[in-house]
Amino acid sequence: MKGDALKGHLDLLVLSVLADGPQHGYAVIEALRERSEQAFDLPEGTVYPALHRLEKAGLLISEWSVVGGRRRRTYRLTPSGGTALADLRTAWADFSSAVTRVLRGPAWNTT
Amino acid sequence: MEHDLIEAYLVELRHGLPGRADLDDVPAEVEDHLRLKASRLEAGGLDQLEAQHRALEVFGNPAVVARAFIASPDVPGAVPTRFTKFSGLVAIAAGLAWINLIGLIEFGLVTMLVSASTVRPFAIGAVALTVIALVGSVQRAGGFRNLVIRLVFTGAAIFALALAVPVWMGDAVLVSLLSAVSLLTILALRGSRTGQFGRGRAAMVFQGAWVPTIALSTLIVGWQLAVGPRRPRLDDRLRRSAVHHRRSSGHGWLEHVRRDVRCPGARHSSVRHRTDPAGADPLPRTDPRFRRDVDQRRRVMLVTTGSVARPQNRRCPIAE
Numbered sequence: 001m002k003g004d005a006l007k008g009h010l011d012l013l014v015l016s017v018l019a020d021g022p023q024h025g026y027a028v029i030e031a032l033r034e035r036s037e038q039a040f041d042l043p044e045g046t047v048y049p050a051l052h053r054l055e056k057a058g059l060l061i062s063e064w065s066v067v068g069g070r071r072r073r074t075y076r077l078t079p080s081g082g083t084a085l086a087d088l089r090t091a092w093a094d095f096s097s098a099v100t101r102v103l104r105g106p107a108w109n110t111t
Numbered sequence: 112m113e114h115d116l117i118e119a120y121l122v123e124l125r126h127g128l129p130g131r132a133d134l135d136d137v138p139a140e141v142e143d144h145l146r147l148k149a150s151r152l153e154a155g156g157l158d159q160l161e162a163q164h165r166a167l168e169v170f171g172n173p174a175v176v177a178r179a180f181i182a183s184p185d186v187p188g189a190v191p192t193r194f195t196k197f198s199g200l201v202a203i204a205a206g207l208a209w210i211n212l213i214g215l216i217e218f219g220l221v222t223m224l225v226s227a228s229t230v231r232p233f234a235i236g237a238v239a240l241t242v243i244a245l246v247g248s249v250q251r252a253g254g255f256r257n258l259v260i261r262l263v264f265t266g267a268a269i270f271a272l273a274l275a276v277p278v279w280m281g282d283a284v285l286v287s288l289l290s291a292v293s294l295l296t297i298l299a300l301r302g303s304r305t306g307q308f309g310r311g312r313a314a315m316v317f318q319g320a321w322v323p324t325i326a327l328s329t330l331i332v333g334w335q336l337a338v339g340p341r342r343p344r345l346d347d348r349l350r351r352s353a354v355h356h357r358r359s360s361g362h363g364w365l366e367h368v369r370r371d372v373r374c375p376g377a378r379h380s381s382v383r384h385r386t387d388p389a390g391a392d393p394l395p396r397t398d399p400r401f402r403r404d405v406d407q408r409r410r411v412m413l414v415t416t417g418s419v420a421r422p423q424n425r426r427c428p429i430a431e
Contacts, residue, residue, distance in 0.1 A: 024143070024144075025143075025144055043169070043170065044144070044148075045141070045171035045179065046171065046176070048137075048140060048176075049176075049179040052180065070143045070146065071140070072143050073139075073140045
């Protein structure tokens with residue numbers, strides 16, 4: 001699946017991955033790839049601007065540590081991020097079920 | 112290591128992020144990712160150079176990644192808000208107040224009918240409105256996140272108001288007042304990078320030079336704050352730079368990184384046009400490799416900004 005298909009959904013996916021606990025960017029990308037069973041094919045470099053944008057929106061918070069002599073930035077969900085994730089999940093469920101209903105076609109007339 | 116592709120990549124990325132507040136943080140974060148990825152690929156059996164090459168390949172073109180970072184402003188407050196728009200209207204009111212104040216003083220000096228007590232409320236009002244407008248300017252420029260700027264701003268604002276209270280509007284007081292406002296202005300516009308706001312910078316700094324210009328400049332900034340651009344523009348320097356163009360639209364960007372590592376002195380002279388990896392003729396726009404690069408950049412914009420922005424630097428002024 002190409003990045004175009006993820007348009008507008010990257011925030012939901014990233015927040016959802018981080019709902020499991022704090023992770024650094026590489027781990028987030030790996031989790032996205034594993035959970036989608038390799039379906040999401042997006043340039044890895046695009047995930048970091050999204051993480052930064054979510055942090056600036058107050059949905060994530062990050063902290064730096066030093067691992068193996070390198071600086072590492074770890075992100076975690078804020079309470080606002082948790083609320084936003086719940087809202088986005090609800091919106092996605094509504095959208096998904098609506099699309100499914102459309103694709104399924106009209107119901108059989110039982111009368 | 113003899114050829115460190117990641118190091119060269121980070122240099123390219125850094126070039127694409129001029130003047131950002133997080134200029135040190137972004138490359139550090141990207142480096143951690145790339146080295147982690149490369150080490151895992153090495154563990155999978157690749158040699159060091161090939162592992163780095165693969166890590167960079169899946170991470171993306173450094174110019175494209177930099178542009179994605181630029182599309183998301185580095186300063187939390189550097190976007191229009193309801194308050195900054197309101198402060199724009201206040202700035203317009205401040206400009207009108209300054210015009211009235213200047214007229215009142217000139218009229219009073221000629222006719223001797225206006226006393227200091229009459230002028231005082233106008234002066235206090237004009238300064239107060241200007242300070243509110245400047246608070247909006249600082250917030251629009253994202254300056255409030257810096258503690259030093261917050262403290263200096265607060266001190267300068269108190270100083271400006273304190274000067275206005277015992278108003279008799281002598282030259283020394285007026286110059287001091289305008290200096291304080293100008294200081295606030297410089298702080299407010301520090302770090303701003305939008306096109307319209309850039310023009311406001313010149314106008315606001317100009318106000319410190321001559322008394323009547325404060326009204327005009329405050330009106331200009333008020334207009335820009337109230338109805339200015341909704342989103343910060345891409346960095347003009349990045350947009351116009353032929354060097355960045357060459358780096359961002361060239362299909363063989365990774366090849367350029369490799370070439371730069373092998374031959375650092377040839378960084379700016381090795382490739383003058385958008386060329387194929389072999390360094391031969393410029394790629395025609397009908398070439399599928401050129402098309403792939405454009406598609407990749409469009410995909411990045413879609414994923415990171417949620418909007419279909421026309422890929423920048425699509426035409427090459429040098430090659431065409």
